[in-house]
Amino acid sequence: xxxxxxxxxxxxxxxxxxxxxxxxxxxxxxxxxxxxxxxxxxxxxxxxxxxxxxxxxxxxxxxxxxxxxxxxxxxxxxxxxxxxxxxxxxxxxxxxxxxxxxxxxxxxxxxxxxxxxxxxxxxxxxxxxxxxxxxxxxxxxxxxxxxxxxxxxxxxxxxxxxxxxxxxxxxxxxxxxxxxxxxxxxxxxxxxxxxxxxxxxxxxxxxxxxxxxxxxxxxxxxxxxxxxxxxxxxxxxxxxxxxxxxxxxxxxxxxxxxxxxxxxxx
Amino acid sequence: xxxxxxxxxxxxxxxxxxxxxxxxxxxxxxxxxxxxxxxxxxxxxxxxxxxxxxxxxxxxxxxxxxxxxxxxxxxxxxxxxxxxxxxxxxxxxxxxxxxxxxxxxxxxxxxxxxxxxxxxxxxxxxxxxxxxxxxxxxxxxxxxxxxxxxxxxxxxxxxxxxxxxxxxxxxxxxxxxxxxxxxxxxxxxxxxxxxxxxxxxxxxxxxxxxxxxxxxxxxxxxxxxxxxxxxxxxxxxxxxxxxxxxxxxxxxxxxxxxxxxxxxxxxxxxxxxxxxxxxxxxxxxxxxxxxxxxxxxxxxxxxxxxxxxxxxxxxxxxxxxxxxxxxxxxxxxxxxxxxxxxxxxxxxxxxxxxxxxxxxxxxxxxxxxxxxxxxxxxxxxxxxxxxxxxxxxxxxxxxxxxxxxxxxxxxxxxxxxxxxxxxxxxxxxxxxxxxxxxxxxxxxxxxxxxxxxxxxxxxxxxxxxxxxxxxxxxxxxxx
Numbered sequence: 001x002x003x004x005x006x007x008x009x010x011x012x013x014x015x016x017x018x019x020x021x022x023x024x025x026x027x028x029x030x031x032x033x034x035x036x037x038x039x040x041x042x043x044x045x046x047x048x049x050x051x052x053x054x055x056x057x058x059x060x061x062x063x064x065x066x067x068x069x070x071x072x073x074x075x076x077x078x079x080x081x082x083x084x085x086x087x088x089x090x091x092x093x094x095x096x097x098x099x100x101x102x103x104x105x106x107x108x109x110x111x112x113x114x115x116x117x118x119x120x121x122x123x124x125x126x127x128x129x130x131x132x133x134x135x136x137x138x139x140x141x142x143x144x145x146x147x148x149x150x151x152x153x154x155x156x157x158x159x160x161x162x163x164x165x166x167x168x169x170x171x172x173x174x175x176x177x178x179x180x181x182x183x184x185x186x187x188x189x190x191x192x193x194x195x196x197x198x199x200x201x202x203x204x205x206x207x208x209x210x211x212x213x214x215x216x217x218x219x220x221x222x223x224x225x226x227x228x229x230x231x232x233x234x235x236x237x238x239x240x241x242x243x244x245x246x247x248x249x250x251x252x253x254x255x256x257x258x259x260x261x262x263x264x265x266x
Numbered sequence: 267x268x269x270x271x272x273x274x275x276x277x278x279x280x281x282x283x284x285x286x287x288x289x290x291x292x293x294x295x296x297x298x299x300x301x302x303x304x305x306x307x308x309x310x311x312x313x314x315x316x317x318x319x320x321x322x323x324x325x326x327x328x329x330x331x332x333x334x335x336x337x338x339x340x341x342x343x344x345x346x347x348x349x350x351x352x353x354x355x356x357x358x359x360x361x362x363x364x365x366x367x368x369x370x371x372x373x374x375x376x377x378x379x380x381x382x383x384x385x386x387x388x389x390x391x392x393x394x395x396x397x398x399x400x401x402x403x404x405x406x407x408x409x410x411x412x413x414x415x416x417x418x419x420x421x422x423x424x425x426x427x428x429x430x431x432x433x434x435x436x437x438x439x440x441x442x443x444x445x446x447x448x449x450x451x452x453x454x455x456x457x458x459x460x461x462x463x464x465x466x467x468x469x470x471x472x473x474x475x476x477x478x479x480x481x482x483x484x485x486x487x488x489x490x491x492x493x494x495x496x497x498x499x500x501x502x503x504x505x506x507x508x509x510x511x512x513x514x515x516x517x518x519x520x521x522x523x524x525x526x527x528x529x530x531x532x533x534x535x536x537x538x539x540x541x542x543x544x545x546x547x548x549x550x551x552x553x554x555x556x557x558x559x560x561x562x563x564x565x566x567x568x569x570x571x572x573x574x575x576x577x578x579x580x581x582x583x584x585x586x587x588x589x590x591x592x593x594x595x596x597x598x599x600x601x602x603x604x605x606x607x608x609x610x611x612x613x614x615x616x617x618x619x620x621x622x623x624x625x626x627x628x629x630x631x632x633x634x635x636x637x638x639x640x641x642x643x644x645x646x647x648x649x650x651x652x653x654x655x656x657x658x659x660x661x662x663x664x665x666x667x668x669x670x671x672x673x674x675x676x677x678x679x680x681x682x683x684x685x686x687x688x689x690x691x692x693x694x695x696x697x698x699x700x701x702x703x704x705x706x707x708x709x710x711x712x713x714x715x716x717x718x719x720x721x722x723x724x725x726x727x728x729x730x731x732x733x734x735x736x737x738x739x740x741x742x743x744x745x
Contacts (some may be wrong), residue, residue, distance in 0.1 A: 030430075066564075067561060068564065068587065070580075071587075072500075072587035073587055074585045076587070076591065078559065078560035078561050078564075078587075079563040080559055080562070117559035117560070119560075133566040139538075144280075149429075149432055149433060158447055159535060173595070173598040173599045173600075174598060175557065175558070175597065175598060185557050187557050187559070187594075188579070188598065189594070189595065189597065189598050199298030203494065222329065234594070236557075236559040
């Protein structure tokens with residue numbers, strides 16, 4: 001419950017910058033103030049108000065957003081949001097300045113590496129930004145432009161439009177892979193149309209909560225997708241500490257209350 | 267400018283709604299026009315959108331217009347494609363019409379500079395936009411394509427056209443989709459007084475038409491062959507494409523006209539296209555098997571031998587976007603057998619076991635064969651034979667720690683194969699090898715090459731071998 005106030009915000013941001021500069025000395029990528037958007041987007045001011053009003057926020061090149069410079073299929077743009085270079089990431093959000101629905105998802109890494117692979121829909125060329133809140137309460141923002149002109153011979157998929165999802169709604173297809181250096185990688189795909197609500201006559205219908213728990217029921221990590229996440233969402237997460245051969249439970253629900261519940265193994 | 271880029275209508279984000287394509291197209295044309303006004307240099311505008319098409323004669327009566335090894339752009343106006351024409355005693359056969367109305371018109375004018383004979387047949391080799399958007403310039407009753415190509419132009423042509431306006435700007439002005447109404451019949455035939463053969467293949471797209479001019483030994487290979495430029499895969503079925511390349515490889519051709527890149531007088535371009543596709547397919551499948559995310563696969567280094575291909579980095583990433591989702595889905599849904607890998611080039615399937623006893627795996631294979639109701643396999647002691655002959659033949663000893671080949675014959679499969687064709691006797695018996703690496707005797711592999719024929723009998727043989735390999739893996743506790 002931080003009182004809003006630009007002086008306090010600037011001060012906090014300034015302190016955060018100084019601290020980060022000190023810790024990142026030699027890394028060559030100190031966080032910078034938000035006066036100048038490195039992605040030069042006219043929407044940055046609005047984004048800052050919408051997501052970080054009254055909270056300290058800095059740009060930080062240690063947050064890596066990996067995706068295609070040109071989206072071959074604008075309805076399935078693969079993005080990896082990696083804030084694992086920051087210590088103590090408690091929460092991450094992903095948004096695209098120029099999407100009609102700006103925010104794409106929220107991720108609480110918990111026991112997972114602070115890095116998430118997923119796919120989003122992009123309405124038009126836009127910065128895709130990742131903001132990570134660290135334990136000190138500071139939001140650190142990284143991003144990349146994705147252009148959506150696509151290839152000359154490729155058409156965006158208009159979604160499968162197949163009735164398949166009605167039989168397989170919230171079905172989870174997933175596997176675990178052992179990681180070099182220990183731990184397990186989880187890759188999964190969940191059958192869901194992820195309707196945006198922007199098409200006439202089709203209300204928003206999307207997965208809104210996914211929890212990943214270990215065999216004892218302890219929640220390891222949490223993903224809260226929103227409408228811009230691509231149809232049949234797929235996610236990639238890495239867990240450094242889970243035991244080899246373990247099972248993970250994936251559970252959650254969509255905004256109509258339909259349950260997701262599955263176990264994933266190697 | 268960036269925010270003015272393509273406008274998918276909001277409801278394109280949802281499947282059931284039909285996008286108002288007319289409006290979208292109108293908007294994108296307007297945008298393209300404005301962008302073109304802003305970005306064209308005065309010099310470029312002064313050229314009046316001249317592609318400077320110069321037909322090159324490569325054989326008696328055979329002409330090619332070689333495009334740039336680039337992607338579509340405002341600078342090249344879409345002239346990235348090879349088109350061609352053959353002048354016969356009774357008329358001209360046109361092979362592909364280019365990326366725009368302007369290209370088609372300028373191509374037609376270039377043909378007229380060479381001959382006054384009429385165009386009797388205008389072919390679209392496949393449904394990609396750089397091969398048919400010049401159709402307006404040619405007599406409608408000469409436009410012809412394979413049925414699946416015409417259907418794909420009908421369903422996807424408008425969206426391609428809108429996209430081409432975005433990519434090529436005002437070069438596209440007044441370009442409209444014209445769907446070919448004539449259907450071509452594959453086979454050898456006289457057209458325009460010329461001895462031609464049309465092959466209906468596929469793999470680059472749903473239907474790819476190859477034109478052979480027997481009079482000159484020229485093969486217009488369509489986009490089944492790229493030369494010096496990375497192949498594109500938005501509608502590719504890679505396995506089918508490789509089969510089409512096999513067919514082309516057997517043709518007695520003197521020269522090859524690829525869909526993109528230089529004309530060739532040998533089959534090096536076919537091998538290069540194959541090499542790239544085999545690597546691409548294996549890289550994507552391996553990535554899915556290894557649990558990589560798509561963004562990680564983007565970073566795969568291109569092998570040195572393929573790095574000289576124009577646009578290879580861009581095309582690889584595009585191809586990952588096209589092909590990875592299906593590979594990933596197969597792995598996640600368990601329909602793939604990630605423990606087993608198959609090499610497309612050699613057809614060899616392998617399974618790798620770590621910390622397994624060679625004899626245990628060999629016995630497991632024999633057990634799996636027995637469980638299929640097949641009589642006991644003949645065992646060839648391969649490593650022992652090689653070790654015996656090493657001194658006399660001068661090759662290395664100890665190529666394997668151990669290696670044996672189990673040969674067997676399933677009466678049911680053999681009967682199916684022989685019923686299909688007596689020559690299928692050459693495919694029997696079947697064999698599966700098991701070998702342990704020298705110096706790592708508990709690293710054991712199964713290797714086998716199933717019959718590659720595409721018949722029910724061939725399929726039964728492939729399934730039988732995959733079943734035996736999987737059952738053996740289960741018996742040693744590695745399923």
